[in-house]
Amino acid sequence: MRVKTYTSSQIRNVVLVGHGGSGKTTLAEAMLVRAGAINRAGSTMDHDPEEKEKGFSMALGLAQFEWRDHKINLLDSPGFPDFIGEVAAALRVADLAVFVVSAVDGVEVQTELIWRMAASQGVPRAVFVNKLDRERADFDGVVEQLQNRFGAGIAPLQLPIGTESSFHGVADLLSDTAYHYQDGVGSKADMPAELADREHEVHDALVEGIVVADDSLLERYLDGDVPGLDELAHALASGVAAASVFPVVCGSALTAVGVDRLLDLLVDEAPSPLDRGTFPVQAGDLEVEAEPDEKGEPLAFVFKSIADRHVGQLSMLKVLSGQVNPDDHLTNVRTGSDVRLHTLLSTMGGDQSPTGAAPCGDIVAVAKLTDVHTSDTLAPKGKPVRVPRLEMPAATLPVAVKAKTQADEDKLGIALGRLLDEDPSLRLERNEETRQTILWGMGETHVRTAIERMHRKFGVGVDTEDVRIAYRETILGEADAEGKHKKQSGGRGQFGVCFLKVAPMPRGEGFSFVDAVVGGAIPRQFIPAVEKGIVETMAEGGALGFPVVDVRVTCYDGKFHPVDSDEMSFKIAGRTGFREACGRANPVILEPVSRVEITVPAAVQGDALGDLNSRRGRVQGTEAAEDGEQVITALVPTSELLRYAIDLRSLSGGRGRFLFEHDHYEPVPAHLTDKILADAKQDQH
Ligand SMILES: Nc1nc2c(ncn2[C@@H]2O[C@H](COP(=O)(O)OP(=O)(O)OP(=O)(O)O)[C@@H](O)[C@H]2O)c(=O)[nH]1
Ligand SMILES: [Mg+2]
Numbered sequence: 001m002r003v004k005t006y007t008s009s010q011i012r013n014v015v016l017v018g019h020g021g022s023g024k025t026t027l028a029e030a031m032l033v034r035a036g037a038i039n040r041a042g043s044t045m046d047h048d049p050e051e052k053e054k055g056f057s058m059a060l061g062l063a064q065f066e067w068r069d070h071k072i073n074l075l076d077s078p079g080f081p082d083f084i085g086e087v088a089a090a091l092r093v094a095d096l097a098v099f100v101v102s103a104v105d106g107v108e109v110q111t112e113l114i115w116r117m118a119a120s121q122g123v124p125r126a127v128f129v130n131k132l133d134r135e136r137a138d139f140d141g142v143v144e145q146l147q148n149r150f151g152a153g154i155a156p157l158q159l160p161i162g163t164e165s166s167f168h169g170v171a172d173l174l175s176d177t178a179y180h181y182q183d184g185v186g187s188k189a190d191m192p193a194e195l196a197d198r199e200h201e202v203h204d205a206l207v208e209g210i211v212v213a214d215d216s217l218l219e220r221y222l223d224g225d226v227p228g229l230d231e232l233a234h235a236l237a238s239g240v241a242a243a244s245v246f247p248v249v250c251g252s253a254l255t256a257v258g259v260d261r262l263l264d265l266l267v268d269e270a271p272s273p274l275d276r277g278t279f280p281v282q283a284g285d286l287e288v289e290a291e292p293d294e295k296g297e298p299l300a301f302v303f304k305s306i307a308d309r310h311v312g313q314l315s316m317l318k319v320l321s322g323q324v325n326p327d328d329h330l331t332n333v334r335t336g337s338d339v340r341l342h343t344l345l346s347t348m349g350g351d352q353s354p355t356g357a358a359p360c361g362d363i364v365a366v367a368k369l370t371d372v373h374t375s376d377t378l379a380p381k382g383k384p385v386r387v388p389r390l391e392m393p394a395a396t397l398p399v400a401v402k403a404k405t406q407a408d409e410d411k412l413g414i415a416l417g418r419l420l421d422e423d424p425s426l427r428l429e430r431n432e433e434t435r436q437t438i439l440w441g442m443g444e445t446h447v448r449t450a451i452e453r454m455h456r457k458f459g460v461g462v463d464t465e466d467v468r469i470a471y472r473e474t475i476l477g478e479a480d481a482e483g484k485h486k487k488q489s490g491g492r493g494q495f496g497v498c499f500l501k502v503a504p505m506p507r508g509e510g511f512s513f514v515d516a517v518v519g520g521a522i523p524r525q526f527i528p529a530v531e532k533g534i535v536e537t538m539a540e541g542g543a544l545g546f547p548v549v550d551v552r553v554t555c556y557d558g559k560f561h562p563v564d565s566d567e568m569s570f571k572i573a574g575r576t577g578f579r580e581a582c583g584r585a586n587p588v589i590l591e592p593v594s595r596v597e598i599t600v601p602a603a604v605q606g607d608a609l610g611d612l613n614s615r616r617g618r619v620q621g622t623e624a625a626e627d628g629e630q631v632i633t634a635l636v637p638t639s640e641l642l643r644y645a646i647d648l649r650s651l652s653g654g655r656g657r658f659l660f661e662h663d664h665y666e667p668v669p670a671h672l673t674d675k676i677l678a679d680a681k682q683d684q685h
Pocket of ligand 2: 024025026046056057076077078079
């Protein structure tokens, strides 16, 4: 089989991003149909059974195809906020993010958030205003919104021809050309008379927008010399690559109007991987800039791993420098192990086919790499440069997971590992205090689909349960008790008595044991047994049943029997004495309190503060941030944060985000104690 090879400048890495339901997947498939890569739209990009069933995308889809002698590596990303991790991975490897915006719904929350993510990473951007065939589609309105929100770089390159159900073409402003569509294919046509005046006006505005980005062009323009089409297109491409100009085109993914013009835009105006310039890598402790070099040594980054039903594990690589060939040996920089690549694969949704060498900038899939995970760097032996790991937004919704059966239990660890490799926006935590395994996700849908996927892909049944809070207990007062263990049964008996005094210690000090026994009331060799009994009880649970902290125990007296006393007897005496003393020393439950940093639009700050108040939060400060946002810092009991990810999303219309970490323990208010004790009892049954 002969496989066509491409140079780096013929490669375009493009991701479709935007709010859920704006038409990304439909557009991706329309592009594939138009380019002749598939025959029929409908099942290439959302090929996962879950995606088919739910009708929206949950994971990155990749389709690699040709348009006008260029290789387009097209990534389709999910718009649903729970799957933002997929967008983060795609933005790392894409050289252009095409924002798909519905002409009916306008610029929506997720579009704004992703725009901000892309901007912070300097990713070049363009906009496809979609659904112009629909009722109430408003191209001008969307352009105005784009300009208001994203600034002067927004450059509309087209105007729609016809409206709503009669929408049938696009007018290219740069070339002054109209395209009319028949069955998804555009052909040049006369500029409609009703558009001519408007077209001229917008054309001039566009030319001015482009020439200001280029000093020499601007000078000539001011001298009355209007640059030619090629020069303008060239200047536009530089602006796009520099992420300072954001072209806006339009169409309908459903009727395939404007889709081929979008493909042309990718070839003519989108940067190749070489145009993106240097990228940061870590060489030892140093961060340095590396160059995408077609002739350099190979360097590849794993941006996505997929557990595929047919081929097993698939690793998606972007070749950041050099060329990667089938059967190459590279080193996994994380582990130092040799990695043999075998066959390189080209991807069309859920299908793969063998392909040849991957030049600098290309994206390629490789099956069954041993111990290679998402975010790994592959480099030649002895060249240990490392590409920074993917940075994922914080997963803030916890759910406790538990294997359904023993057979599931045996496979759980491995399955969770593979799940996290496939989706690094999930996080796993083992809480030894509550003996729960916690899966953290971005939202309810995220964790639910992760659990479904564990079942479907790895055959592991998982139940979820409420997350238990790691309560502890301490004492507020001092008290004494006698711990006595006495047993007479047949032969040798058991006997040990200790007198204990317990007293509170400052928070975080843990435990101290004072041996104040005098006159041999307890023989020396048994005193450590008393302490051991106390330490064990502290861990197992004190008077209220929770692990005990911050207590000083003084053992000040005791009794023994020359024959019956032994270590075990004193250990048990220590346990009973300690538990009893604590019960008399005003025991209280301690709860974990987290430090939370919440970012919300200023408009909902009041609501967010009111909500924190109802969660027993104590606000530490508020501060204005960029883009009219406010950052609130607060101390909030951790038990009040378990569903905050869901509540903050609805409270802020999807715009709020937060981070939190454990800060300290403090006593639970008295009115909540009974409920916590009742819940804890329930959990034990
Ligand atoms: N009328 C019309 N409907 C469209 C167009 N593009 C997409 N749709 C419809 O909009 C709905 C959502 O389309 P998708 O392509 O799944 O949207 P998406 O952006 O991939 O959605 P997520 O994967 O959830 O982010 C589907 O019912 C499509 O048929 C269009 O240009 N015109
Ligand atoms: Mg989709």
